[in-house]
Amino acid sequence: MAEGKPKYVLSYFNVKALAEPIRLLLSYGNIDFEDRRISKEDWPKFKASMPNGQMPVLQIGNKTTFQHLAICRYLGKQFGLAGSNDWEAFEIDMAVDTITDLRTKAVVVFYEPNESIKETKYVQLLSETIPNILKKLEEMAAVNKGHMALGKLTWADFLLAGLIDYMNLICRQDLTANCPNLKAAINSVTSLPASKAWNAKAPKTDM
CATH class of the missing domain: 3.40.30.10 (Glutaredoxin)
Incomplete structure (x- = not known):
């Protein structure tokens, strides 16, 4: 250094x-x-x-x-991956908080120590929680042309790209399988x- x-x-x-x-x-x-x-x-x-x-x-x-x-x-x-004003920073934070919602809701289920309770919780997670949040995230990425906010590369894209393998594991699925815009947001980071x-x-x- x-x-x-x-x-x-x-x-x-x-x-x-x-x-x-x-x-x-x-x-x-x-x-x-x-x-x-x-x-x-x-x-x-x-x-x-x-x-x-x-x-x-x-x-x-x-x-x-x-x-x-x-x-x-x-x-x-x-x-240089943050907003240039308070509103742009707010848009990034909304994307970040939505990604965090998905992760935190899945984590609670993944680390449930009682296996019977865990499997019951996974039913709702997989049928309702994940699809609902994924829909919102995919909409956000579509509006922002393959990014999570501002229509360009921001630290929200890095958050998603860094967490995706972990979230796929705890959510028991490839979260981007039917989400081409989310996949593009991740690729905007991983292709660098x-x-x-x-x-x-x-x-x-x-x-």
């Missing part, structure tokens, strides 16, 4: 999930970062030192940052040279 620039260290588990949008954004911004992957076995040793006892955590020089959406929003502003370079060197994980 060039002298005078802060060191970036991203701490998370050895999965994509909540950290992958951050990794893609850092790669897009040409930031040389340390991708620190903590095993589940080692996590108890690190948990107390993490803000809120959670990850991802991004160290920027001597500053410790946390909350994946706040980090993504900040990086989006740094790399920086994203391709990152994916070529990143550890391979299912989620």
